Each structure stands twice: as C-alpha cells, then as structure tokens.
Amino acid sequence: MIAKTAKEILLPLLFTQLFIFSVAAAQTSGKPRKCIMIFGAHADDVDENAGGTLAKYVAMGYEGIYVCAINNLDGCNLERTPWYDKGPNFTISNSPHKYRVDALETSQIREEEAKAAAAVYPAIPIFLNYKEPTFFIGRKIVYYGSPEYDAFDPPGRPLIPIATYMDSEVDSVYELLKKYQPEIVITHTLGGEKMDHGNTAYLIYLAFKKAMDNHVPVGKLWMVVNGWFLDKEAQRTGRGKPDVHIDVKAYLKTKYTALNKHISQNGGFGRDYVMGNETQPKEVIEEFITVLDNTK
Amino acid sequence: MKKHIYIISTLVASTLTSLVALSQTGAVMVTKWGEFGDKPGQFKFPAMLAVSKDSNVYVVDQHNHRVQKFDANGNFIQMWGKFGTGAGEFNYPYGIGIDSKGNVYVSDMNNNRVQKFSSKGDYIGSVGSYGTGDAQLKYPYGIAIDNNDVLYVIDAFNYCIKKFTADLKFLSKWGSAESIGIKLYMPHEIAITKEGNVILSDRQNHRLAIFSKDGTLVKRIGEYGEGKDAKAGQFSEPHGLAVSAAGDIYITDRYNFRIQELDGNGASKAQWLATGIFEDDKYFPLGIATGSDGCVYITDHYAHCIHKYKL
Amino acid sequence: MKQKKFLATIMLVFLLSFFSIETVSAQPTGKPQKCIMVFGAHADDVESIAGGTLAKYIAMGYKGIYVGTINNLAGCSLEKTPYFNGAPLFTISNSPRKYPVDALETSQIRQEEALQAAEVFGATPIFLDFREPWFSMGRKQIDYGTIQYQQFSPPGRKLISIATIVSADVDVVCELLRKYQPEIVITHTLGGEKLDHGNTAYLVYLAFKRVMKEKMPLGKLWMPVRGWFSETAAQKNGRGKPDIGIDVKEYLPIKYAAYDKHISQNGGFGRDYVLSNKRGPYNDQVEEFITVIDITR
Numbered sequence: 001m002i003a004k005t006a007k008e009i010l011l012p013l014l015f016t017q018l019f020i021f022s023v024a025a026a027q028t029s030g031k032p033r034k035c036i037m038i039f040g041a042h043a044d045d046v047d048e049n050a051g052g053t054l055a056k057y058v059a060m061g062y063e064g065i066y067v068c069a070i071n072n073l074d075g076c077n078l079e080r081t082p083w084y085d086k087g088p089n090f091t092i093s094n095s096p097h098k099y100r101v102d103a104l105e106t107s108q109i110r111e112e113e114a115k116a117a118a119a120v121y122p123a124i125p126i127f128l129n130y131k132e133p134t135f136f137i138g139r140k141i142v143y144y145g146s147p148e149y150d151a152f153d154p155p156g157r158p159l160i161p162i163a164t165y166m167d168s169e170v171d172s173v174y175e176l177l178k179k180y181q182p183e184i185v186i187t188h189t190l191g192g193e194k195m196d197h198g199n200t201a202y203l204i205y206l207a208f209k210k211a212m213d214n215h216v217p218v219g220k221l222w223m224v225v226n227g228w229f230l231d232k233e234a235q236r237t238g239r240g241k242p243d244v245h246i247d248v249k250a251y252l253k254t255k256y257t258a259l260n261k262h263i264s265q266n267g268g269f270g271r272d273y274v275m276g277n278e279t280q281p282k283e284v285i286e287e288f289i290t291v292l293d294n295t296k
Numbered sequence: 297m298k299k300h301i302y303i304i305s306t307l308v309a310s311t312l313t314s315l316v317a318l319s320q321t322g323a324v325m326v327t328k329w330g331e332f333g334d335k336p337g338q339f340k341f342p343a344m345l346a347v348s349k350d351s352n353v354y355v356v357d358q359h360n361h362r363v364q365k366f367d368a369n370g371n372f373i374q375m376w377g378k379f380g381t382g383a384g385e386f387n388y389p390y391g392i393g394i395d396s397k398g399n400v401y402v403s404d405m406n407n408n409r410v411q412k413f414s415s416k417g418d419y420i421g422s423v424g425s426y427g428t429g430d431a432q433l434k435y436p437y438g439i440a441i442d443n444n445d446v447l448y449v450i451d452a453f454n455y456c457i458k459k460f461t462a463d464l465k466f467l468s469k470w471g472s473a474e475s476i477g478i479k480l481y482m483p484h485e486i487a488i489t490k491e492g493n494v495i496l497s498d499r500q501n502h503r504l505a506i507f508s509k510d511g512t513l514v515k516r517i518g519e520y521g522e523g524k525d526a527k528a529g530q531f532s533e534p535h536g537l538a539v540s541a542a543g544d545i546y547i548t549d550r551y552n553f554r555i556q557e558l559d560g561n562g563a564s565k566a567q568w569l570a571t572g573i574f575e576d577d578k579y580f581p582l583g584i585a586t587g588s589d590g591c592v593y594i595t596d597h598y599a600h601c602i603h604k605y606k607l
Numbered sequence: 608m609k610q611k612k613f614l615a616t617i618m619l620v621f622l623l624s625f626f627s628i629e630t631v632s633a634q635p636t637g638k639p640q641k642c643i644m645v646f647g648a649h650a651d652d653v654e655s656i657a658g659g660t661l662a663k664y665i666a667m668g669y670k671g672i673y674v675g676t677i678n679n680l681a682g683c684s685l686e687k688t689p690y691f692n693g694a695p696l697f698t699i700s701n702s703p704r705k706y707p708v709d710a711l712e713t714s715q716i717r718q719e720e721a722l723q724a725a726e727v728f729g730a731t732p733i734f735l736d737f738r739e740p741w742f743s744m745g746r747k748q749i750d751y752g753t754i755q756y757q758q759f760s761p762p763g764r765k766l767i768s769i770a771t772i773v774s775a776d777v778d779v780v781c782e783l784l785r786k787y788q789p790e791i792v793i794t795h796t797l798g799g800e801k802l803d804h805g806n807t808a809y810l811v812y813l814a815f816k817r818v819m820k821e822k823m824p825l826g827k828l829w830m831p832v833r834g835w836f837s838e839t840a841a842q843k844n845g846r847g848k849p850d851i852g853i854d855v856k857e858y859l860p861i862k863y864a865a866y867d868k869h870i871s872q873n874g875g876f877g878r879d880y881v882l883s884n885k886r887g888p889y890n891d892q893v894e895e896f897i898t899v900i901d902i903t904r
Contacts, residue, residue, distance in 0.1 A: 133772060134772065144752050150752075190799045190805075233898055359758075406715075576746050577745040580745065
C-alpha cells in the first residue's frame with residue numbers, strides 16, 4: 001500500500017519534470033494587485049479543484065476570489081441513528097443510514113461552510129446563487145422543472161445550463177471579471193463532468209470570451225483535468241495532458257483545512273475520510289488545461 | 297394629485313376611445329368562465345369549441361387532454377378524456393365538431409386521429425393513424441361537419457382536406473400546398489358556409505380562403521394588418537373560424553386580439569376586442585363558435601377561459 | 608456500382624493515411640450489418656455534424672440511425688409579411704420580420720422535416736423527445752423551470768441537461784446502444800457549445816460509458832471539432848486537432864438534400880443560406896472528428 005502510494009506520488013513528479021512549468025512569478029510590489037478567481041459549481045468545488053493553487057497565489061500576494069456558482073439546495077445528510085455521547089460533533093454523510101436535510105437549511109449550512117473555507121486562504125467569497133437542479137422534499141428527490149420544484153420555489157437564479165443561454169446571466173459573470181480583472185481564472189472542465197460542473201464551466205467560458213472580446217484585461221482561463229480527459233482515449237491521444245502544473249506541496253495544509261470546513265460533506269473526519277477512495281495521486285501538483293489565453 | 301387624476305382620466309379616455317372604435321356593434325360580453333387548472337370548469341390552454349343544437353358548449357381542454365361540456369351559461373355538466381393513446385384518451389387534442397345527431401368529433405392531434413363520441417362522451421369510434429394513406433392523418437387540426445354529416449378534417453402535414461362519413465369511413469380528399477395556396481404551414485380551422493362551401497383560416501397568409509366542397513378556390517378574403525390601427529378586413533394570424541346560422545362568418549384575429557364578423561360575401565360587418573389588452577403572451581383568442589341564439593363563444597388559449605358575447 | 612463502392616473505399620483509405628486517420632473498411636458481406644448512429648440535439652443537427660459521414664457509411668453498407676434527441680419546441684418562424692404570388696412555398700426563418708411559431712406546431716413541423724431528412728440518407732429515424740429548454744408563447748420566450756413552462760406542459764421528457772443526472776434517462780440512450788450495438792457513434796462536442804448540444808453530447812457519453820461496461824460490442828465515440836476546440840489555444844496546443852477525417856466529397860449532394868428538408872430552418876434556400884453566416888473556414892469536403900472513446904483497441 002505504501003509502495004503504491006509512493007509510486008503514485010513519485011511518478012507524477014517525474015512526469016512534471018518533463019513538462020514545462022507555467023507558474024506566474026511572485027507579485028511585485030507597487031503595481032495594482034493581481035487577482036486569481038476560482039469558480040466552483042458547489043460549495044466545496046473551489047477547494048477540491050484548485051485549493052492549493054488558490055492558497056499559493058494568495059501567498060504570492062494575489063487577491064483571491066472564491067466563487068460558488070450554485071446555491072446548494074442538496075447535499076447535506078443527517079444520520080438516522082440517534083446521538084451518542086462519544087460520537088463526533090457532526091453527521092456522517094456517507095453513512096447508509098443517512099437521509100437528506102431540507103433544501104433551505106442545506107443552502108444555509110453549505111454557504112456558511114464555504115464562507116469559513118474562503119476565510120482559510122483568505123479569499124473573498126462570492127455566491128452567484130444559481131439554482132440546484134435537485135433537492136429533497138422529505139426523502140423524495142424533486143427535479144427542476146417539476147410542479148413540486150415550482151411549488152417549493154427555492155431561492156436562486158435560473159438553473160445553470162439555462163443561465164448559459166441567457167445574456168443577462170452571462171453578463172453577471174462578465175461583470176465580475178470586469179470588476180476583478182483576474183490574471184488567472186480556474187473552473188471545472190468543459191463537458192464530461194457532472195451536469196452542474198460542465199455547465200458552470202461553460203458559463204464561465206462564455207463570460208471570459210466576452211471579456212476578451214470587450215478588451216477587459218483578463219489573463220488565462222484554466223480548467224481542471226477531469227471528466228472525459230481522464231478517459232483512456234484522451235490520455236492516449238494527449239488530449240488529457242495538462243499544460244499547467246502548479247506545485248502546491250507547501251499549501252496542501254491550507255487546502256485541507258479549507259476542505260475540512262465543509263463539515264456537512266465530510267462528516268468532520270477530514271480529508272482522509274472525504275477523499276479516502278478518490279485521493280488523486282498527483283495531489284502535490286494541481287494540473288490544468290489552458291482553454292483561453294488572453295495574454296498572448 | 298390633480299395631475300394624477302388628469303393622467304388617469306386621459307388613459308381611461310384613450311382606452312375607451314380605442315374600445316369604442318373597435319366595438320362598433322356593441323358586442324357585449326355576457327359571461328366569462330374558467331381559469332388555469334385541472335378541476336372541472338378549469339382549463340389548461342383550451343383550443344377549439346363547439347355549440348350543440350341544445351345550446352351546450354363543448355370545449356377542447358387541450359393541455360388537460362380532455363373535453364368539457366357546459367350549458368349556455370357556463371355551468372359545468374361533464375368532462376371526459378385523459379392523456380394517453382387508448383380509446384377516449386387524448387394527446388393534445390385540437391378541433392371539435394358536432395353532427396346533426398349531436399355526436400361529438402374531436403381531432404386528437406398528436407395521436408393523429410379523430411375520435412367520435414356521443415353527446416354524453418361515450419366513445420363511439422376513431423379514424424386515423426400516422427401516415428399518408430387515405431384513412432391516415434398527420435396531425436389533424438381543425439374539423440367541421442356539414443349539413444349532410446360529412447366530416448372535414450384539416451390533415452395538416454399531408455397538406456390536404458380529407459372528407460369522412462359520419463361513420464368515419466374515408467370519402468375523398470383534396471388539396472396540396474400549392475393548390476391551397478399555403479407556403480409552409482396549414483390553415484388551422486375549417487368551417488362550412490351557408491352555401492355549403494368550405495372556408496379555411498389561412499393563418500400564415502393572414503386571410504381566409506373559400507373553396508367548393510371539392511377544392512376549387514372560390515375566393516380569398518382579407519389582407520395583413522396588425523396593431524391597434526388594423527382596419528376591418530385586415531388580419532394578423534386569423535385562427536378560429538365559425539359560421540352562424542344566418543351565414544355570417546366570425547374569426548378570431550390573434551395578434552389583433554379581436555373578433556371580426558363578416559357577412560357571407562366577406563364584407564366586414566363588425567369587430568370587437570376580445571381582451572382590450574395587446575399582450576401576446578397572455579391572451580390568444582383561438583377557438584370560436586356561434587350558438588343558435590346568435591351568441592358568440594371564444595376560447596382564450598393563454599388566459600384559460602371562455603368568453604360569451606351577445607351581439 | 609460495386610466498382611464505385613470499391614473506388615470509394617480506396618479513396619477513403621488513401622485519405623486516411625494522409626490525415627493519420629483511422630476508420631473501418633467497407634462492410635464485408637455475410638456478417639451482421641454494421642451500424643453507425645448519429646445523435647443530433649435538434650432536428651437538423653445530424654446533418655450539421657455528420658451528414659456526409661452518415662451518407663458515406665450507409666453507402667458502405669452500414670445501417671444508419673438518425674437520432675433527434677430533443678423534441679424541438681422552438682425554432683420555427685413565420686413571416687409577418689403577407690402572402691404574395693410567386694413567393695417560395697415556405698417562410699424565411701431568418702427574416703428580420705419573423706416571429707415564432709407556437710411550441711406544439713413547431714415540434715410537429717420539425718419532426719416531419721427530420722423524418723424526410725432521415726429518408727434521404729436511408730437511415731432509421733429515432734426521436735428521443737427530451738425537452739427543449741424554452742419555447743415561445745405569443746412572441747415571448749418562456750424558459751424551462753418557469754411557471755408558464757410548467758403550466759404549458761409541452762410534450763416530452765426532461766430537459767436534456769437534467770436528463771444527464773437521471774439514471775432512467777441515461778438508460779433511454781443506453782437501450783438504443785444495446786439494441787443497435789453501433790460501431791460508430793457520433794454526437795456533438797463535449798462542452799463549449801450551445802447548451803443543448805453540449806448536454807446531448809454528455810448524455811450520449813454517459814450512456815456509451817455505461818453500456819461499454821456491460822461488455823457490449825460498441826466501437827467508437829466521435830465528436831466534431833467545434834466549440835472550444837476551435838479556439839486559438841486549443842488549436843495551438845493541438846487539443847483541437849481532429850484524429851479522424853472522413854472525405855465526404857462524393858456524399859455532399861446527399862448531405863445537402865437532407866439539409867434542405869429542414870425547410871423551416873433554411874427557407875428552402877438550401878445550405879448556402881443556412882451556412883453562410885454560421886462559420887468561418889469550413890471544410891465541407893472533409894468531416895472531422897475527435898475520438899473520445901475507442902473500445903476497439
């Protein structure tokens with residue numbers, strides 16, 4: 001097990017030697033403060049996608065913006081088993097005895113957790129409040145567009161895929177880019193991931209393009225290597241090969257501290273519990289694909 | 297304060313002026329019923345309607361996939377049908393007609409058939425399935441029944457008019473995109489004139505067309521005109537069509553939000569606003585029918601209600 | 608005829624080597640018929656993404672499946688101008704004087720057009736009826752998820768993007784893949800395109816992966832070079848470079864004849880009218896794709 005882990009860590013390190021590192025130089029004083037913006041779909045996606053990079057750039061003097069695109073209406077669970085004195089002060093999300101927390105409460109809990117996580121870096125938290133496509137009424141899932149969803153009328157803007165074709169919604173992201181003029185924007189992969197992730201990525205992509213078209217001095221749009229880029233074929237053809245590699249070894253602690261603020265997602269057991277089955281071998285290196293580059 | 301009163305009175309005056317300008321006959325709304333919903337007497341996007349000899353009103357309640365029956369005052373009598381493909385079930389029905397015996401025919405649009413019911417809603421039979429054959433249909437829209445109980449069906453995507461007996465046996469068909477004079481889209485509603493000709497609402501071309509029973513063009517009526525200044529005889533997407541016992545022709549003039557009345561020769565007699573409000577996502581006068589007492593009924597497809605007017 | 612087929616195959620092989628391309632050879636007789644499936648989001652997307660390829664593979668003996676994923680509730684327009692004699696027998700969708708046709712009628716019109724287009728290819732048409740995210744009421748746009756949309760309750764399944772999170776809806780596509788066991792599946796680009804396109808691609812991708820795990824004899828999933836693959840960055844770093852190029856020169860008449868069946872989309876003026884404003888450099892003679900999944904290796 002240990003050998004395997006070592007291999008998993010060493011191999012990517014070896015690979016990264018072969019790649020060109022593309023890390024911005026530290027912030028020089030005197031100039032206006034540079035900015036990095038991370039757009040996550042859900043409350044903990046910023047940390048998961050680019051927590052280390054965010055921490056590193058904030059340490060280099062960048063202003064960090066932590067954006068949650070979606071108003072989480074779903075994703076908190078309670079234990080059915082009763083409280084016991086020696087148990088942890090939280091619930092265990094992945095317990096087989098779980099059941100869902102109501103939508104309104106979920107959005108409150110997850111937004112609070114995201115604020116706490118943003119404070120760890122520290123970064124400015126921004127919530128775009130796009131609607132989640134599902135939530136629970138009792139223990140029954142309710143989908144966006146159904147009478148029950150409408151009757152409940154949860155808080156938030158349109159569903160994120162719908163927002164992608166509404167000029168006013170693309171504009172609201174564009175306005176953020178205009179305000180902060182980030183040198184680096186990071187978000188999910190375009191396509192091939194969960195619906196909300198892929199569509200969030202597309203919304204950001206559209207806004208970034210608009211910013212470029214309107215000569216807003218944005219820098220680069222990076223996306224994580226995820227979804228279909230992990231498929232064998234994409235790996236084979238080199239399409240899944242990232243061109244940006246950020247060494248975040250020194251910032252993993254910050255990343256995990258932030259991740260652990262999302263108590264509702266990890267039962268408070270910390271990252272080992274959350275990521276136990278999906279730990280990325282390359283965690284010390286966060287990797288991205290440059291989708292748009294406005295600096296050239 | 298005075299200024300406010302002045303503005304309001306000006307607004308009222310101008311609204312009244314426009315109403316008066318169009319309400320030349322003084323058509324009076326006798327009653328109005330219905331609202332959005334699926335309970336009896338409520339509607340979801342009502343389409344065409346028909347009035348029987350005994351003055352009952354049958355309404356195609358399109359998005360509830362059913363037919364509702366009311367008395368002449370809008371009191372609910374009964375309803376039948378639900379979403380589905382079985383006998384007596386519907387998939388977005390559209391047109392409706394009543395024969396001399398009081399049987400009710402409904403074009404079951406997305407099921408590509410016409411179903412026949414007794415006046416009490418008992419299922420009698422059906423004709424049509426998707427296809428190009430004689431007894432097949434592609435999205436039947438409006439239907440009409442003449443004095444001899446011949447059923448006329450607008451077979452929209454076969455670009456023709458099909459005729460059936462009251463027993464739903466195929467008789468004949470006529471028409472093509474070219475001969476009917478349409479460009480792409482079919483007329484929506486069909487009715488029989490006092491002379492026994494067929495009249496179609498040529499929706500896209502903003503006019504009406506009268507054909508002989510066998511499809512020879514007799515005449516075209518109307519031209520395009522839209523907005524508050526549209527003149528009599530001008531139309532913007534005429535949809536519903538009805539001919540009264542006296543032979544007058546009534547049309548729902550969709551984007552002018554009004555009803556027009558023509559004499560049998562197509563000369564304009566009157567017109568009046570259905571809603572008085574030009575909001576195209578909220579109001580859509582669609583179906584129209586006349587009663588033996590001379591009253592005119594319309595469905596407002598988007599406002600989910602029925603209006604009854606007395607002339 | 609046989610000679611023509613042979614020549615087409617030779618030409619294809621030649622071209623393939625040119626592009627470092629890979630594709631299957633013509634169907635040998637005796638074996639069960641091979642199959643190619645093209646999933647378009649809207650009624651005319653099959654033609655748009657792979658019309659020439661579909662025609663070519665059918666000519667090679669493949670069974671062609673033409674899938675319309677969405678029940679088009681929007682996208683037909685009427686002219687405000689009145690009828691005039693001598694005008695073509697159709698309306699001009701892109702006229703500045705257009706206004707939208709109602710949802711139910713639009714879905715009927717566009718499905719009829721797609722049926723005719725599928726016939727041009729000699730392909731089997733299949734309509735999955737996922738919902739369009741908006742339609743027009745009067746002349747106003749109604750978005751999915753609004754009360755008006757819900758009240759109108761147009762025919763169809765869930766919105767395509769939502770379908771991607773509903774296992775039963777992914778299964779709708781899986782069933783098709785299980786039934787036809789296509790050697791080649793083509794759909795839109797994953798991400799970076801119109802909402803419905805990207806999400807259709809994702810739905811097909813999920814289904815392909817699911818059926819793949821069942822050890823079904825599927826072949827390859829191809830996607831066109833569109834959306835963000837057309838960006839300078841993707842072109843520069845090679846991500847936008849296709850690995851498949853199909854010479855469809857011979858099949859362009861079929862592609863355009865099928866295109867022209869979508870009268871409501873092009874006013875009957877044919878592809879020049881449809882495509883003239885759509886893209887910049889567009890090599891019609893070669894249809895290019897990226898292999899997203901290949902389980903033939």
